[in-house]
Amino acid sequence: MFLPHIYHCLDRSVQLLLSQGARPDLVSSKGVAAIHLAVGKETEKNIRCLKIMLQHGADPNIRSAEGLTPLHVAALWGCYQNLKLLLLNGGNPNIHDNVTISIIFTRYHLVLFAYEESFHNEKLNIILVFSYLGYSPELCLALRTFKLPNCQSDEQSLCLQFDQPDQNRKWREGIIKSSFNYLLLDPRVTKNLPFRSHTMTPQECFQTFISAIFYVGKGKRSRPYSHLYEALEYYKGDKSAKRLCPKVQHILQVWSTGQGVISLHCFQNVIPVEAYTREACMVEAIGLKMLTNQKRGDFYGVVSNWQSKRKRELGIHLLYRAMQIFLAEGERQLRPADIRQR
Structure with missing residues (x-):
């Protein structure tokens, strides 16, 4: 069973469906899993949905039909909080998509939004990004x-x-x-x-x-x-x-x-x-x-x-x-x- 409510990210519905056996890693006919949809926005509801799915064993490295992982999606859309959650839960930044572009590709995307004013206000630690991406x-x-x-x-x-x-x-x-x-x-x-x-x-x-x-x-x-x-x-x-x-x-x-x-x-x-x-x-x-x-x-x-x-x-x-x-x-x-x- 796919998680249709993820399109609107109703966290209570997601929690209920997962508790009843819904598969968080099931790829839909459109070639994406629910977690791909959740990480593309950084609203409070989306972040809660992502946390719920990760708690229920959702794979942070699952690939879409195009080979994109949730990390790719989060980085492309500038969702730093989602990125942080994925990295802390086993997201692999070195996986390539079907066009041989890895998350390293978007190291520049990461830094671009990581240095936005909101980043400084929240006093988040950019070293989290640096360490996972592969510096010495x-x-x-x-x-x-x-x-x-x-x-x-x-x-x-x-x-x-x-x-x-x-x-x-x-x-x-x-x-x-x-x-x-x-x-x-x-x-x-x-x-x-x-x-x-x-x-x-x-x-x-x-x-x-x-x-x-x-x-x-x-x-x-x-x-x-x-x-x-x-x-x-x-x-x-x-x-x-x-x-x-x-x-x-x-x-x-x-x-x-x-x-x-x-x-x-x-x-x-x-x-x-x-x-x-x-x-x-x-x-x-x-x-x-x-x-x-x-x-x-x-x-x-x-x-x-x-x-x-x-x-x-x-x-x-x-x-x-x-x-x-x-x-x-x-x-x-x-x-x-x-x-x-x-």
Whole structure:
């Protein structure tokens, strides 16, 4: 027996039907279960209905005909309380729908509504979202407590080795100091963070900054723009969009809103292996699942022998330094028109 009253979310009727043996996980002829319908709105009645269904064993990961889980639905409709309930009751944020989009896809949706005024008024803990989505344990701790690892000496060790590299050793891509790191940021999340930062705590700034990063790279000269040029070909319709990589897909999603991608350049004028090592530390700190990067980075020199925890902590330190650069330089967005003119 399906739960028809869920369309109007009459919690008493739902309670009665469930007590009489109604199946909360039964998928209807329309391809959805009752829990999918309940999580799409965040009224008091809907929240009560969701709690009742979860108490009666409703599966928080049940898939619709399109492969959507209740988490997908709640995230898409910006229902934070429903999301919180689902996550606390076993909702899996890593499940993909039939189009291979996971809840990670909507990490940006989560942050967009999580930082709304109502979120601050209720004093809810955004680390709940961060932890479940897949950041490294060290970064989760830093986001929750804002106790950043003290890695100045580790960064100094990294710099010293590559500032005057051994001339007799063959380093990857040579020893010319023409490399740098760059981060691609989502403006839907930053919302001009440098401008807003004066009204936010440093912890809130760092949380927002981390949430906005969707790619970490290393490059020379115009390397960051190669991603944008590639996306531009799809944007203009010159290529089929059937096999878009996650990075290009994300760029196109930003452009579709009329906004531009933010390309933040940092740690400039270093040799390639130093830039590769910094990139790898930041990727490890954030976690590959939280980025559109396809693979982990490569470590070189003394850092390659460090334990993973130490590498991730250095990554957090570097990310915080990158944020300080971003706040000082201001937000600059790159739209399709800007790329065409290059």
